[in-house]
Amino acid sequence: MTKPRKVDTEKVQLCYYCTNVIEDLGDLVFRKVPLATPKGIFQKNRQFHLKCLIEYNDKLENLELRQEENSDWDLVYRYFQVDILGLSKTQNLDKHAVSRLLGLRVGKYIPNGTNTRTLPRGYDFKIILTTLKVVKPKVKAYMATATLANDKHRIDGIMRFVTSEINDVAKRMETQRKSNEKLVKEEVKEEFDYMKLLAERKQAEVEVEEDEDLDTTIEALLGGN
Structure with a gap:
């Protein structure tokens, strides 16, 4: 520091x-x-x-977190490369396409010197990938009919579809995440309640057995049969 x-x-x-x-x-x-x-x-x-x-x-x-982000970025890169642009895996994305995708990660047009890992800003790569899948049909229709001056024009046109949808996708994914967390908590609570019930039943059975043993002992002391 x-x-x-x-x-x-x-x-x-x-x-x-x-x-x-x-x-x-x-x-x-x-x-x-x-x-x-x-x-x-x-x-x-x-x-x-x-x-x-x-x-x-x-x-x-946190090496695991960085590795996960790098893996998620690879998925975004490949999806944009193959599924959106129709390139082969041997054809690298141009610099502008990479910059626009990484810009989404930090909430900017392009990163412009900002790190694109582990910062709590912009949209994570999972959200970016999901958004690309959502807009793919619109993007394909756009590229089939639009007159594109150059590759930069094409990438910026595609990104307009992405930026118009990504906030809504992020909200939906956050709602789903919270719903899943709630479901997990409810399942854990149900399991805990079930185990607690089993323990209470087991304890009740033990107490009944102890009461029966005590009654038998008393009867024996009193000369009962």
Whole structure:
């Protein structure tokens, strides 16, 4: 973690991680983050809330999360390449197509130096992939009838369909996620209630057996048959 010698107190400081304003300069910290540029990857200072920096570092250390995001990105790339554009797997997407897809991940037109992994902004790759599947019929019809000046024009035309639908897809997927979580909780509760009922029945059986044993012992002491 680094801290520049001077901070422009007149300038609004936005957290690199959550993008919210850092209102308390005492909560302002800096960290060098790797940023992709046309000339390569460079370490650049970015400002964070202290709490956000801790969370950012934790996510960077979570290798499984990064691997999952990379896997999801591969699915997005392949679907756009093969199913949307009709290219073969050996034909790479051009730079503009990749930039537009990654821009969705961080909620921008293109990433423009913003990391596209582990940040809680934009839309995750699962949402992007689902949206591509939703708009595929419209995109195919568009490409079959539209007059396209060049590849950039074609990609931007496709992305208009994506950006018009992606927020609705995200809301629907979030609703489904919450519904699934609720279902799981209900199933866990039902299982817990069932196990609790079995335990109560078992305890009742034990108590009955103990009562019967006690009655037998008393009868024996009193000379009963």
